[in-house]
Amino acid sequence: MTTPVTDSGLTDSDEQRWRAMLEWLKGHGMLIDEDHLLVRPKHVADAGNGLFAIVDIPRQSPLFTLPSKTKINAETLGHYPRSELLTATQLMSLHLLLHRPVDGHESDDPNFGPYISMLPRDFGSHPLTWVVHQSLGVASREECKVMDLMPPSVLAELLLLEKRFRTDWEAVRQYLDNLPELSQQRRSKGVHSELILDFMWGWINVNTRCLYDDLGLDKDDNMSLCPVFDFANHAWFQPTMEPLREGESENWQVERRSPGERGNLDLVCVSCDRGIARDQEVTLRYGWHPNRTLFVEYGFVNAIKPEEFMSGVYPGEVNVQDIVTDLLDQQGDAGTFVKKTLDAEGYWGDWTFHSSPSPAHASFRLITALRLYHTFPTRPDFGGAVSENGMNTASRAWRDTIMGYTDDISEANEKACGETIREICRKVIERAEIGLKCVKEGEEGGGGWYSKSLGIVEQLWTEELWVARAVLLKLS
Known part of the structure; x- marks a missing residue:
């Protein structure tokens, strides 16, 4: 049986729920007439429901005001x-x-x-x-x-x-x-x-x-679920809407808020620096996240073109922690010392490649880890080349690099780091190519959410492939 839909593409049930929610919001003091609520939900193919403008909206204009007690x-x-x-x-x-x-x-x-x-x-x-x-x-x-x-x-x-x-x-x-x-x-x-x-x-x-939502609580508790606002989908480039809190704006320009304005205040949503055309989707930027994070946290990814990676416009990212951890595991006591040192200095993990800003590059955290890794002979029988305070001469020079006293440890160390980065790139590329082949094979007999999810996994592998190729090309 086909589920009835309205002109907005919403199902009859969702349309009835939207109207019921509007009446509830009105009962809590929200102005819901067409002069004050300039958006409404519509169905978006392959993205669920989204938020759309019902009129032409100038730049930096209020779209609606949500009473604090409805959050x-x-x-x-x-x-x-x-x-x-x-x-x-x-x-x-x-x-x-x-x-x-x-x-x-x-x-x-x-x-x-x-x-x-x-x-x-x-x-x-x-x-x-x-x-x-x-x-x-x-x-x-x-x-x-x-x-x-x-x-x-x-x-x-x-x-x-x-x-x-x-x-x-x-x-x-x-x-x-x-x-x-x-x-x-x-x-x-x-x-x-x-x-x-x-x-x-x-x-x-x-x-x-x-x-x-800065409620004046502990850092991780300043957050709210907000009706209407949460229909807005993500746009990684040029979003059209931003939230402000009551007292945070003057002529819809953001100001620095005084401490007295913290608390559960009304929420005002405004258009960004560009206007919004009637029937245009109203979007937010959920954050400058790579597709890996967007998928894990939200269940979707950005659809990106190859030239957006290669030009450095899109912030593509690959986390290579598993590969680097394997390298350290192969080095016996030396690897153990490197792990402990990186952890103690706050540089353990989050080792990444990036496509933006151009040119594509390894993160400072990854370079820092590899510099320390290459201060020791790459052999499992590493012995007593460590001083009483836990640092040998080379690793003390490494610490100078993270303190900003020097740019690098030595020319030989930088060369070794570069070669290891190339090797990591090759491993990422190899497994991405294998991963893409496996995804293609898994598409047989699929449909619905399964096919869509495989398409997302394909994009995730593709992002890793493109970023690793871009980093390798930069090192060539």
Whole structure:
């Protein structure tokens, strides 16, 4: 049976939910007439719903103003008993868990029900869903296949995301155990795995849709879920909308806010330096993230052309931590010393190649790690060439480079680093070519979300291939 859709491309159900949410917002003081709410959601092919202008909008003009009490955050959820035990992410995810709409129905939350009912109902195509399903033993063959085909750097970042999720779930689980009257609200869900999946639904909504919002709380708690605003899709280049808080603007220009203006204030969304045409999509920049991070955190990637990589316009990135770690593991005691030194000095991990700014290059963190690596003979039987304070002569020269006292250790060291970077590039290129071939083979018999996900994995491998080639070309 085909689901009816409206002129906007929304399903009838989503259109009804949008109207119900507008009435709820109006009841909380939001102006929703066409002079004050200049946007509305529409369906976007292959991207879900997006936000679109209903009129021509000049540059730096207000699109709508969202009342503070309609935002879900640590302040508006402060009524929970001992809410200070939870972070904002945990608290908001808990609230969504407790008020998740049951299939075919709307949220039962008396305060934010119309907004929660408007949130995405399913995250089956989000990579966190696959890895959690796998841990619960309920992953489909397609979910396992897509994870098997991911670049190692992407899978490593996904497992870090799962670790964050698990930490938050454990905190909320313990919180519910101590407050049985709350957990009773979802007791009908039964088994543990279903409860964690409901929490995962809430957690992904929070992780993908929250806006940074300076509420005057601890650093990681300054965030809010914001109705209407969260329909806006990501644009890595030239977004058309930005959020401001009440008191943050004058003639819609951003100002430095005084400490007294911190708190749960109204949110004003304005157009950027360019105007927005009627029916044009209104977009945000979620951040200058590589496709690896966008995919793991949000479940999508930027579609990039080869020339945008090669010209340095697009900030492509490859994380090569697994390759460098393998190099160190092969060096016995020397590798162990390098690991400890890098960790102590804050240079362990996050070793990357970049396509931007041009020319393509290895990150300073990677160069720093390789400089130290090449201060020792590359042999497993490394012995006592370390002074009492843990540094030999060469590694003391390395420390001078990170302190800015000198540009490099020696010409020979720089040459060795360059050759190792070339070798890392070749390894990235080789495995990317193999990965792309495997993705092509995995496309047989696929469809729906599986084919779309394989297309994303193909783009992830392609980004690694292009960036590594660009870095290798620069070193030629």
